[in-house]
Amino acid sequence: MxxxxxxxxxxxxxxxxxxxxxxxxxxxxxxxxxxxxxxxxxxxxxxxNKVRKLEYILGEALARGSDVIVTRGSYYSNHVRLTAAAARKLGLDVVIVTYPPQKDIERIEQGNVFLNKLFGAEIIEVNNPREADEKMEEIRRSYEEKGRKPYVIPVGGSxxxxxxxxxxxxxxxxxxxxxxxxxxxxxxxxxxxxxxxxxxxxxxxxxxxxxxxxxxxxxxxxxxxxxxxxxxxxxxxxxxxxxxxxxxxxxxxxxxxxxxxxxxxxxxxxxxxxxxxxxxxxxxxxxxxxxxxxxxxxxxxxxxxxxxxxxxxxxxxxxxxxxxxxxxxxxxxxxx
CATH class of the missing domain: 3.40.50.1100 (Rossmann fold)
Structure with a gap:
């Protein structure tokens, strides 16, 4: 099975x-x-661990003909970093919606935050996960209106x-x-x-x-x-x-x-x-x-x-x- x-x-x-x-x-x-x-x-x-998940998730995205990946995660998110890297490896554009892991936690421009920029992801900052989900839907509609084929990945590749x-x-x-x-x-x-x-x-x-x-x-x-x-x-x-x-x-x-x-x-x-x-x-x-x-x-x-x-x-x-x-x-x- x-x-x-x-x-x-x-x-x-x-x-x-x-x-x-x-x-x-x-x-x-x-x-x-x-x-x-x-x-x-x-x-x-x-x-x-997110790499294993992305193999199947992005496999479906490519099969659908998607040309831009949209996902979300906090400043600490490993999923966001690996999604950005994998998307670039596959020749896809990538949009990241990000937010503080907890209220008032500062964004440190190192580690995952730096790597997201290194991979050239479009980064949109919001205040919390709820706003991030709303923003991802807004981004999806915007790309579709432009004739693009966005593929939205939930937080953590869940x-x-x-x-x-x-x-x-x-x-x-x-x-x-x-x-x-x-x-x-x-x-x-x-x-x-x-x-x-x-x-x-x-x-x-x-x-x-x-x-x-x-x-x-x-x-x-x-x-x-x-x-x-x-x-x-x-x-x-x-x-x-x-x-x-x-x-x-x-x-x-x-x-x-x-x-x-x-x-x-x-x-x-x-x-x-x-x-x-x-x-x-x-x-x-x-x-x-x-x-x-x-x-x-x-x-x-x-x-x-x-x-x-x-x-x-x-x-x-x-x-x-x-x-x-x-x-x-x-x-x-x-x-x-």
Missing amino acids: IWRIYDFPRINLFGRPTPLEKASNLSRELGVEIYVKRDDVMDLAFGG TPLGVFGYIDGVYELMEQLRKLGVKPRYIIHATGTGTTQAGIILGLKLLGVRGINVLGIDVEKHEDENRIVDHIYELINEALEILDVKLEISKDEINVVKGYSFGGYGLFNDELIEFIVNIARKEGLVLEPVYTGKAFYALVDLINKKEIKKGDKIIFIHTGGTPLVFQLKKYFEKYL
């Missing part, structure tokens, strides 16, 4: 597979086995086609684990829009893999605790409908772990920054405080709380975001 995703248009944006590396120092220190799926080292624009990216990613990961002879108990990653988690859960189900707990660490502090689970559930079922596959997945199988958002999307504190610095110095692994740092902090905390047991094997999906370290450099300086 998993092979049906390959019937859909897809463009190749990176070389497969991304590395799967054991975090040997941390594994020894914590008494578990941690393997890092390095989706942060893809070929395109510093990589990240569509059923985006889910396909991590169905494919799970197949890749399972092949690597099979060759290593590793049978993990957990797959842990940062959850924002929930698309990556939907793809991982559905990919495992389509492959018939059992016994792996997928833990999505909520990095945004969603106000309605059920909303993100409901959204992941909807994405899974929409993907199944497109694939024309009958498969039952219950909401109980969707595990979104709360308590590690550090106040909300784009928010963090000195404790998290110091943790990220320590991980870099122990393992040579670069995390950032918006997404991956929070997820890895949760992983270590769950081990320390004995919710993850000694000897367990864990896969951490490194979803990228490296440019954010440079964008948020000033917060790291006192620990260097």
Whole structure:
């Protein structure tokens, strides 16, 4: 059943597979086995989980004859940066609608913000996500009136086609684990829009893999605790409908772990920054405080709380975001 995703248009944006590396120092220190799926080292624009989603999303855009891509995201958005890069690689124009991750957060002209300009994206700034959605619709109509063919991508690439990216990613990961002879108990990653988690859960189900707990660490502090689970559930079922596959997945199988958002999307504190610095110095692994740092902090905390047991094997999906370290450099300086 998993092979049906390959019937859909897809463009190749990176070389497969991304590395799967054991975090040997941390594994020894914590008494578990941690393997890092390095989706942060893809070929395109510093990589990240959004690249997998964009392969299918932009595949459809090209199949439709689209010539301009429109999307939105905050100043910290990795999705926006990678959409801009991928669009340029494909010879498409790109319009970005952007806004502060939280009220009164300044726009720092480094990292993702700088890269968006480097790729020559048209950048339109608004105040918040609601205004961004309205502006994207306005832009779509404007381009259509000019005879252009815009393709609008929701925030984070959160569509059923985006889910396909991590169905494919799970197949890749399972092949690597099979060759290593590793049978993990957990797959842990940062959850924002929930698309990556939907793809991982559905990919495992389509492959018939059992016994792996997928833990999505909520990095945004969603106000309605059920909303993100409901959204992941909807994405899974929409993907199944497109694939024309009958498969039952219950909401109980969707595990979104709360308590590690550090106040909300784009928010963090000195404790998290110091943790990220320590991980870099122990393992040579670069995390950032918006997404991956929070997820890895949760992983270590769950081990320390004995919710993850000694000897367990864990896969951490490194979803990228490296440019954010440079964008948020000033917060790291006192620990260097």
